[in-house]
Amino acid sequence: MITDSRHPYIVALAAIIWRESLRFIHQRTRFIAALVRPLIWLLVFAAGFRSILGVSITPPYETYITYETYIVPGLIAMIQLFNGMQSSLALVYDREMGSMRLLLTSPLPRSYLLLAKLAAGTVISLFQVYAFLLIAELTVIDIPAAGWFALAPVLIVSGLMLGAIGLALSATIRQLENFAGIMNFVIFPMFFLSSALYPLWRMRESSELIFWICTMNPFTYAVELLRHALYLKLNTQGLIITSTCLVLIFAFAVWRYNASWRSPRQRTGEISKKE
Amino acid sequence: MQSPNGIEVRNLSFSYSGKPALTDATFQARAGKFTGLLGPNGAGKSTLLSLLTGLLGGCGGEISIDGIDTYKHPCQALGRVGIVFQQSALDLDLTLEQNMIYGAALRGWWGKDARQKITQVLELMNIAEQRRAKVRELNGGHRRRLEIARALVHQPAVLILDEPTVGLDIQTRNELVAHVHQLTTSENITVLWASHLVDEIHESDDLVILHKGRVRSAGPVTQLLQQHSCPTVLSLFERLTCADQKLVN
Numbered sequence: 001m002i003t004d005s006r007h008p009y010i011v012a013l014a015a016i017i018w019r020e021s022l023r024f025i026h027q028r029t030r031f032i033a034a035l036v037r038p039l040i041w042l043l044v045f046a047a048g049f050r051s052i053l054g055v056s057i058t059p060p061y062e063t064y065i066t067y068e069t070y071i072v073p074g075l076i077a078m079i080q081l082f083n084g085m086q087s088s089l090a091l092v093y094d095r096e097m098g099s100m101r102l103l104l105t106s107p108l109p110r111s112y113l114l115l116a117k118l119a120a121g122t123v124i125s126l127f128q129v130y131a132f133l134l135i136a137e138l139t140v141i142d143i144p145a146a147g148w149f150a151l152a153p154v155l156i157v158s159g160l161m162l163g164a165i166g167l168a169l170s171a172t173i174r175q176l177e178n179f180a181g182i183m184n185f186v187i188f189p190m191f192f193l194s195s196a197l198y199p200l201w202r203m204r205e206s207s208e209l210i211f212w213i214c215t216m217n218p219f220t221y222a223v224e225l226l227r228h229a230l231y232l233k234l235n236t237q238g239l240i241i242t243s244t245c246l247v248l249i250f251a252f253a254v255w256r257y258n259a260s261w262r263s264p265r266q267r268t269g270e271i272s273k274k275e
Numbered sequence: 276m277q278s279p280n281g282i283e284v285r286n287l288s289f290s291y292s293g294k295p296a297l298t299d300a301t302f303q304a305r306a307g308k309f310t311g312l313l314g315p316n317g318a319g320k321s322t323l324l325s326l327l328t329g330l331l332g333g334c335g336g337e338i339s340i341d342g343i344d345t346y347k348h349p350c351q352a353l354g355r356v357g358i359v360f361q362q363s364a365l366d367l368d369l370t371l372e373q374n375m376i377y378g379a380a381l382r383g384w385w386g387k388d389a390r391q392k393i394t395q396v397l398e399l400m401n402i403a404e405q406r407r408a409k410v411r412e413l414n415g416g417h418r419r420r421l422e423i424a425r426a427l428v429h430q431p432a433v434l435i436l437d438e439p440t441v442g443l444d445i446q447t448r449n450e451l452v453a454h455v456h457q458l459t460t461s462e463n464i465t466v467l468w469a470s471h472l473v474d475e476i477h478e479s480d481d482l483v484i485l486h487k488g489r490v491r492s493a494g495p496v497t498q499l500l501q502q503h504s505c506p507t508v509l510s511l512f513e514r515l516t517c518a519d520q521k522l523v524n
Contacts (some may be wrong), residue, residue: 008383015380019366019373026368098362105328106381107354 012108013116020087020120024127034083034128035135038075042136046071058199060231068140072133073227074196077219079132080125080155080162081187087121088166092173111254118167118250122159129155147230154229157239158222161246165190165218168249171256194220195227218245280342281306281465282327282433287336289322295488296322300336302483302493304433304467309459311476311496312469313508314485315516320469321361323485324437327467328358341432341465354382357426357464361437363418367411371402371421374410378425392428399461400424400454416447423455433465434458440475448475456480473509482508484515491515 024030050067061069094100103113130148137143165186173182191197193210194217204211214220218241225238282304289297297319304310314320325331327338329349338345341355365374375393379385384392397403400420410418419439426434436455440448452475458464468475476482476496483493492499492515496508505511 011380011383011385014385015377018380019369019377022369022373023366098360099364099366101330101358101360101362102364102378103381104330105353105356105358107350107352107383108381109350 008108009112012106012113013119016103016113016116017120017123020117020124023090024124030086031128031131034079035132037082038079038132039135041071041075041078042068042140046140058201060228060233060235066141068136069142070199071197072136072141072143073230074191074194074223076129076132076151076155076226077158077162077194077196077223078191079128080122080159080222081165081190081219083125083128084121084159084163084166085169085187086166087117087124087163088170091117091167091170092175095170096175110258114167114254114257115250118160118163121163121166122156125159125163126152126155143230144232146232150229150232151226154225154239157242157246158226161218161222161242161249164246164249164253168253168256171253190217190219193217194223196220196223218242221245280339281308282310282341282467283337283339284323284327285337287323287326287334287338289326289331289334297326297334297488300485300488300490302490304465304483305481306341306432306465307459307463308481309456309466309468309477309479310481310483312467312483312485313471313473313476313512314469315471318471318485318516319488320471320485321437322488324435324467324469327435328356329353354429355432357429357431357434359419359422359426359434359436359439361439361441363422365410365418365422365425368409370407370409371397371413372406374421375406375425375428379428382429384429389428392430393424396424396427399427399458415442416444416451419443419447419451420454423451427458427462427464430462431464433467435467435469437469438471439468440470440472448472473512476508478508484512486516 046068104110169182193214200211200214203214221238221241225235225242228235285301287297287300312320326334340352343352343355345352379389379393394403397406400423402417402420405417440451455466456477459466478496480496482496482499484491500511503511503514505514
């Protein structure tokens with residue numbers, strides 16, 4: 001038996017990222033869809049609304065900006081949210097088809113394997129985000145050169161957090177067909193009830209309740225974290241809340257996966273303890 | 276590489292919603308031997324294998340694989356095992372080789388050594404020529420061979436197979452059964468082969484007969500035949516399971 005592998009954790013992580021990347025390459029339509037969705041928002045929706053929705057000077061911006069510039073961080077987060085949901089949909093599919101068993105019977109802690117899955121999804125989202133940003137830069141907005149680099153670590157945090165939401169959902173939802181429905185109840189409310197499309201002060205002018213809901217939405221903080229990073233600023237509040245949500249949501253997902261796979265109590269019944 | 280211990284199961288019990296699936300199961304799969312786990316549908320074979328591979332937990336009793344307690348050291352125990360599931364666990368859009376690389380890496384194996392071993396096991400399973408083909412393009416027999424090859428890539432001490440011949444034609448099934456039997460001698464692997472098809476068990480094998488969640492009999496086939504005064508494995512199986520149990524044979 002082979003036991004002399006020095007870095008089984010790193011090897012497994014690399015393998016999971018490699019497999020997810022291969023799958024992503026094979027699914028060209030997924031890549032195109034991931035780009036078309038935010039580009040329609042940027043090039044069509046934002047163009048139509050730029051004259052209606054005025055954005056005053058709000059941090060991190062130091063001058064008046066176009067509406068297109070304002071919504072780019074929200075669209076980046078949207079790409080990551082969709083990607084997180086798609087990765088989790090793949091997890092549900094793998095579980096239904098049986099290929100998840102290969103992962104769950106590998107000799108590594110389950111929490112680590114799920115974290116590796118999350119990391120793989122985040123890596124995929126980085127490709128999508130930078131491809132989107134490149135097109136955005138070439139067409140309607142101007143991003144500081146250093147912002148491209150400053151964005152990367154923040155993208156990892158936000159990508160992991162948004163992916164963890166999908167992971168938690170996949171741990172809770174047992175059937176593939178239910179997952180598609182739930183996505184609509186998660187993605188759109190999260191996106192619209194955030195600062196992705198409009199600043200929160202505008203929300204507050206319309207409704208105190210909606211403003212309050214937006215401030216409870218972790219997606220809002222991920223968007224603000226990304227917005228500040230693009231302009232070389234650190235949004236400490238966004239970083240703390242996004243990181244905390246990442247830890248809590250991931251812990252919940254691991255707990256759910258362990259409960260449903262290792263113990264039949266949650267899934268199919270109670271345990272008969274033999275004396 | 277031969278394990279001195281094989282698989283040892285002691286007083287294993289498990290139930291779903293209070294309905295017993297496995298009751299006080301005790302048996303041993305001897306090291307380097309082919310042990311058939313025979314039982315009709317619903318006998319508890321898949322539950323037993325899920326407990327052995329850690330997919331289910333929280334049962335009563337003890338399991339040790341290659342001398343390692345699976346509850347105390349689950350990761351270490353799983354490192355000793357190669358598993359072929361009843362339901363295919365292959366990625367259809369990846370090639371044979373890519374599926375093998377992924378399987379090896381999940382066991383902590385990567386790089387040149389892994390590639391060499393992959394080539395070796397693909398040759399062992401007679402599917403090396405198709406290594407660059409996508410799994411989707413393979414027939415059922417070759418897919419099964421690939422799953423066995425993947426289970427062997429990290430040189431496990433124990434190979435667990437859950438109804439691996441389901442859906443295969445007779446010729447492919449016979450070839451596969453012969454091939455896995457051969458592995459016990461050529462690779463010195465302990466094999467636990469769950470099935471409901473009695474003709475997959477040879478006289479030189481060990482046998483565990485499971486029925487309604489209970490181990491009805493366990494030991495070397497020749498010894499069991501003598502003990503129960505049965506001329507064949509089929510008659511032994513019929514005697515120990517329900518008389519009205521229709522066998523697929």
